[in-house]
Amino acid sequence: MTTTPHTALKEWDTQCQALVAGQSPLLIRKGGIMETHGGFEVEYRRFLLYPTFLHQNPAELRPEFAGRLREDPHPGQIVLPALAEVVAVHKVESLEAALALEPYQALTAGAIERRFHYRNRPWVHALLLRVRPLREPLVLDETPEMLGCVSWVPLRDVEVEANEPALPEPELERLQMEIETRLKAHEA
Template identity: 30%
Template sequence: MKVALKEWAVIVQAIKLGCHHLLLRKGGLADKKQEFNLEQDKFFLFPTYEHQEIQFIQSKVHALYNQALKNYISEDELLIECWAEVKGVFKVSDLKILKQLEPYHIWSEEYLKMRLNYKPEKNLFLLLLRTYQLKNPQRIKNLTRYSGCRSWIQLEDEISLDPSTPILSENDFKILNKNITSHFL
């Protein structure tokens, strides 16, 4: 697979630890029409440090932010450790729902409000992910064409999904899926 979705390094760290299972998307400035489009339902998580700020995550997980910074290799290289499969896409416009989903994400209330209020005419999408950790993380070159405010990246080289391990067991994911989906029925 060569497709990756850019996400804050701290979120990728939380995903690896099994304490974050959702992504929020409206679209990056470099995305077509500046709107998010689910181009692929399977993709690598491409850790980025752009726009990542400690006040945008819950204080109880600030140590993860520091850990993500320690994992920074260089401007020229990064580590692909996880991939995801989208299992649900939900339009969300209510802060109350996002706050009810707090057990499944690490975003701060300040960040959630900011995302909802930024370009309110555009839809905000919540993606439910089934995530996997690569047994052999891949160190890749961080090419110039990967930079900028865009959601999707076509990686230079193919990376194999095998071997990889689900971050949550099948049963735990079924429970998670049911709990999150119930907020949108």
């Protein structure tokens, strides 16, 4: 599959690795410190994953993911490993519902709670993603426009070839149903 994505989503490198390996289908997002007053919004349905090493905290990673924590292997460059497609997005406004999603992503319950309460706005977005590893990671030189605590990074015209999804479609559909069931069970 060849595609021309025009944006990338910054996420902790550890979580990007888990998504690309098919160990995790979900991201729990709040937004960067430079986001608009409304916080993070799901502006794009298809984007490249942009691994960031800034603010990664081993204490906020579940033990099975903490071993993936590493220093930036390519300072000054961005190595984009995969194309992500949003399968479902939920604005989660109950802390109990947000915590019920812990098994589907790499963050600890404490990290989810911290994100939930960040900036005294009690909610997070849960993004279920179909992740397609790239045949060859896209390597870009980091530019000043890419820096900062923002979620979305515009890209110049890039073309990538993506492989089959990291999680088979039946597994992704099963996980989507599980996640929706958990969220409904904890609605406020």
